[in-house]
Amino acid sequence: MHRTTSCLAVGALSLALALPATGQWIDNRSSGDYGLPSLTSSGSQAVSGEEVRLGRAWLRQFRARAPGWDDPIAQEYVESLVARLLPHSGLVGTTTVVTLVESRMLNAFAVPGGVIGVNAGLFAFADEEAALASVLAHELGHLSQRHHARGQARAEQTQIPAMAAMLAGMLIAAGGGGDAGIGVAMGSQAAFIQDQLAYSRRFEQEADRIGLQAMARAGYDPQAMVRMFRAMQRMASLQGGNPPEFLLTHPVTESRLSDAQDRASQLGIDSPRDPSLQYALVRARALLAIHSRDPRQAATRLAQGGAPEDARRYLAALIDAERGETDAALREIDALARAHPDLAMLPASAAEVAFEAGRYDDAIERSRRQLRLMPGHVPTSRLLGEALLQRDPDEAWRVLRDLSERRPEDPQVFTLLAEAAGRSDREAWGHLARAEQMQLTGRIDSAIRQLGVAKGVAEREGDTTAASRxxxxxxxFLGYRETLEKF
Known part of the structure; x- marks a missing residue:
């Protein structure tokens, strides 16, 4: 993924690329219904199905340009946290998609249709799980109240341009542009923002209230939201009034903080959650991603946040692994796994360390052992498939095909599946997997060309099942492109 310096080229037309989930990968299974979506509403307000399609299209364009943080362990953690908050946010039945951004900027965002974005920098700033939960709960509050759709109700025709502007701002912010990104977003929809300013302030309070309630019901201290926003304010003050990206799009006023404080004090916590070691471990991974050039900074930052000793040991082991001290790293992580047998991410991390060191047989054995204890664990399943590529491509194909059915919005899974198909003499299916990976990352023209190659291979090999699919x-894909041209 490359960083972008000019995001205004991504206009409203890009967002018409409304792609559904990818198809099934059982060779003899017929395809599902991929009807071309309508991107305009006959009523005065966008419908939820339309929001989902627009949100998925937005995500594909974002992936094509933003620096992605490819960390299956962190991904699973954030998804589990969102799932924990979701039932209490008024979004039951909503399918969310989480995307992680490799950026040290303090930011998170929600896009209509259930897209949640989280920067690695948010982990660096939030030194407790409840702080991260507060930001996610606030974003889910925006989605549950359909603030974007409600904000567009008075000017429905601005919906796609407004989302294009949001995409431009998020891309520049993710790449380090900060204020410039938000300035682009605001400048390109100035009339809309001016018309809706008071309305958006009300939206922020609504999202706070929904988020506070969701936090309390999920077992988190709602006061953490107040602490988090005040900490952001202090950070902005120390930086000379230059606020974090999150505050640029979610301005915090004293009246808003007072309202949140009052409401938080009235909420009881349902089944309070104990401090999460898992969060501290994922935070260690985020800090290492941010400070990859100087891992000592990651260790210092983690210690300053008062992280548990076991989290510091875990980070030290990951640093040892990066230095090539594989045996020491595995000994430490194995010891932590024995001490915390309920944390699946620890044995998954050990398998990851073995794989990165080229110890493929060890990685396979560790992964299989973990999957016997926790069938379907996604980070371990992906690691097993990747390790099997080096030893048994046919088995890798089966593992990754199953994973692609469970993770139809995960481009990296399809990248690995394409490689497994190629190595196991499933050339046509490999080209198809590659095409799916391309459409998931916003490259629809390249995806169509890839399908042309796939068709030729399938016909040459006489694979009628692949050819039909x-x-x-x-x-x-042609339908998606035609829709794109209309906008």
Whole structure:
């Protein structure tokens, strides 16, 4: 993924690329219904199905340009935290998609249709799980109250341009542009923002109230939201009034903080959660991603946040692994895994360390052992598939095909699946997997060309099942492109 310096080129037309989830990968399974979506509403307000399609299209464009943080362990953690908050946020039945951004900027965002974005920098700033939960709960509050759709109700025709502006701002902010990114977003929809300013302040309070309630019901201290926002204010003050990216899009006023403080003090916590070691471990991974050039800074930052000793040991082991001290790293992580047998991320981390050191047989054995204890664990399943590519591509294909069915919005899974298909003499299916990876990352023209290659291979090999599937997806992809041209 490359950083972008000019995001205004991503206009409203890009957001018409409304792609559904990818198809099934059981060879003999017929394709599902991939009807071309409508991106306009006959009523005065966008419908939820339309929001989902727009949100997925937005995500694909974002992936094409933003620096992604590819960390299956952190991904699973954030998804589990969102799932914990979701039932208490008024979003039951909503399918969310989490995207992680490799940026040290303090930011998170929510996009209509259930897209949640989290920067690695948010972990660096939030030294407790409840702080991270407060930001996610606030974002889920925006989604549950359909603030974007409600804000567009008075000017429905501005919906796609407004989302394009939001995309531009988020891309520049993710790449380090900060104020410039938000300035672009605001400048390109100035009339809309001016018209809706008071309305958006009300939206922020609504999102706070929904978020506070969701936190309390999920077992988190709602006061953490107040502490988090005040800490952001202090950070902005220390930086000479230059606020974190999150505050640029979610301004915090004293009246808003007072309202949140009052409401938080009235909320009882349902089944309070104990401090999470898992959060501290994921935070260690985030800090290491941010400070990859100088891991000592990651260790210092983690210690300053008062992280548990076991989290510091875990980070030290990951640093040892990066230095090539694989045996020491594995001894330490194995010891932590024995001390905390309920944390699946520890044995998954050990398998990851073994794999990165080129110890593929060890990685396979460790992964299989963990999957016997916790079948379907996504980070371990992906690691197993990746390690099997070096030893048994046919088995890797089966593992990754199953994972792609469970993770139809995960581009990296399809990257690995394409490689497994190629190595196991499933060339046509490999090209198809590659095409799916391309469409998931916003490259629809390249995806269509890839399907053309896949079709030729399938016909040459006489693989009628693959040929049928490829033709169906080609029709779908052409439909997406036609829709794009209309906007």
């Amino acid at each position: 490829i033709e169906q997806r080609r029709k779908d």
